[in-house]
Amino acid sequence: MSDEPIYMDHNATTPVADHVVEAMLPYLTELYGNPSSTSPQGLQARRAVERAREQVAHLIGAHADEIVFTSGGTESNNLAIRGTAAQPVSRVAVTSAIEHPATVAPLAHLQDQYRWKVHEMPVDAHARIELAAVPTGDIGLGTLILAHNEIGTIQPVAEFSAAVHAAGGRVHADGAQAVGKIAVSVAALGVDLLSIAGHKLYAPKGIGALYIRRGTDISAVLRGAGQERGLRPGTENVASIVALGAAAELAERLLDDEMKRQTALRNLLWERLSADIAGLIRVTPYDGTLPNTLMVAIPHALGADLLESTAPIAASTGSACHAGTHTPSSSLLAMGLTPDVALGAVRLSLGRSTTAADIETVASSLVASAKALT
Numbered sequence: 384m385s386d387e388p389i390y391m392d393h394n395a396t397t398p399v400a401d402h403v404v405e406a407m408l409p410y411l412t413e414l415y416g417n418p419s420s421t422s423p424q425g426l427q428a429r430r431a432v433e434r435a436r437e438q439v440a441h442l443i444g445a446h447a448d449e450i451v452f453t454s455g456g457t458e459s460n461n462l463a464i465r466g467t468a469a470q471p472v473s474r475v476a477v478t479s480a481i482e483h484p485a486t487v488a489p490l491a492h493l494q495d496q497y498r499w500k501v502h503e504m505p506v507d508a509h510a511r512i513e514l515a516a517v518p519t520g521d522i523g524l525g526t527l528i529l530a531h532n533e534i535g536t537i538q539p540v541a542e543f544s545a546a547v548h549a550a551g552g553r554v555h556a557d558g559a560q561a562v563g564k565i566a567v568s569v570a571a572l573g574v575d576l577l578s579i580a581g582h583k584l585y586a587p588k589g590i591g592a593l594y595i596r597r598g599t600d601i602s603a604v605l606r607g608a609g610q611e612r613g614l615r616p617g618t619e620n621v622a623s624i625v626a627l628g629a630a631a632e633l634a635e636r637l638l639d640d641e642m643k644r645q646t647a648l649r650n651l652l653w654e655r656l657s658a659d660i661a662g663l664i665r666v667t668p669y670d671g672t673l674p675n676t677l678m679v680a681i682p683h684a685l686g687a688d689l690l691e692s693t694a695p696i697a698a699s700t701g702s703a704c705h706a707g708t709h710t711p712s713s714s715l716l717a718m719g720l721t722p723d724v725a726l727g728a729v730r731l732s733l734g735r736s737t738t739a740a741d742i743e744t745v746a747s748s749l750v751a752s753a754k755a756l757t
């Protein structure tokens with residue numbers, strides 16, 4: 384076995400796929416044109432950007448002209464949410480109690496700067512919103528995390544979209560964790576806006592996209608020249624855009640097989656862990672989740688201690704650590720876990736490189752550490 388830890392942290396980020404590196408490299412070297420320039424180099428870069436736009440659109444069943452390239456999930460969420468601030472329909476936003484900070488913070492901005500009201504829907508024990516909690520009355524914006532980064536739960540976005548549309552609002556889904564891991568169709572979801580984060584689907588960090596349904600009025604957050612229809616001014620990050628296109632095409636090709644393969648490995652991991660760790664709590668629901676995500680909680684132990692004592696594994700906990708103090712994730716508390724259980728949570732997120740042998744090693748190491756700690 385190599386000394387490299389086994390990487391079980393694909394929801395934090397993914398490595399850039401070899402195929403993606405190959406596709407983007409020429410745009411860092413000889414193909415350096417500015418896509419806004421009419422020079423031959425510029426035209427070549429423009430063609431590459433437009434091809435990538437088609438590849439990304441294809442992955443989610445959109446039209447190419449509905450894709451705007453951004454720097455990633457955070458920027459896409461900001462453009463979707465803050466870009467809606469000036470829309471006069473209604474200043475009520477509806478969201479869930481388990482959103483990523485990249486949604487929570489722009490919503491707080493709408494509240495503070497534009498006097499919007501933000502209605503947070505609770506989630507059940509599976510971290511799923513209760514549709515009955517969508518408020519009555521006019522809604523300006525509904526925004527929901529499509530698949531949860533820690534727990535893996537997939538939300539009923541199609542039903543949420545229907546309810547928000549019926550109340551006059553537009554719908555944004557944060558697809559940062561979903562796109563590339565599960566089949567995502569903007570038509571089936573009924574969303575008007577969908578965020579994509581490149582580094583979660585084997586493209587580099589610092590690139591992403593926002594799907595904007597034709598006819599959806601959005602205001603730019605950044606102001607500058609006219610790139611990306613003026614919605615994302617600034618000279619395009621051509622190499623990374625090409626990378627995102629290649630990553631989208633690759634994800635589409637691998638999706639069905641990887642979903643099956645990773646689901647089977649994730650289930651095997653749960654079997655191994657639950658057989659040998661007494662009282663192990665499964666935080667990730669059995670159904671309706673990302674195929675690659677397994678969050679478990681070891682009673683009476685800190686997830687951070689468990690990972691620290693399990694040398695060969697790279698994974699995440701369900702808590703944040705500041706100056707030696709562990710704070711449980713607010714999403715885990717929102718789904719009803721006690722702070723004690725939430726502090727014991729460990730998120731194992733599989734990826735394309737994960738093998739059955741990795742699962743056996745990870746399981747036996749975690750079992751040994753859990754036994755030593757409890």
Ligand SMILES: Cc1ncc(COP(=O)(O)O)c(C=O)c1O
Pocket residue numbers: 394395454455456457458483485528530531532557559560580581582589591
């Ligand atoms: C659900 C979700 N939304 C948004 C983001 C932010 O994406 P980025 O890191 O590309 O800004 C993340 C990243 O962890 C995420 O998991």
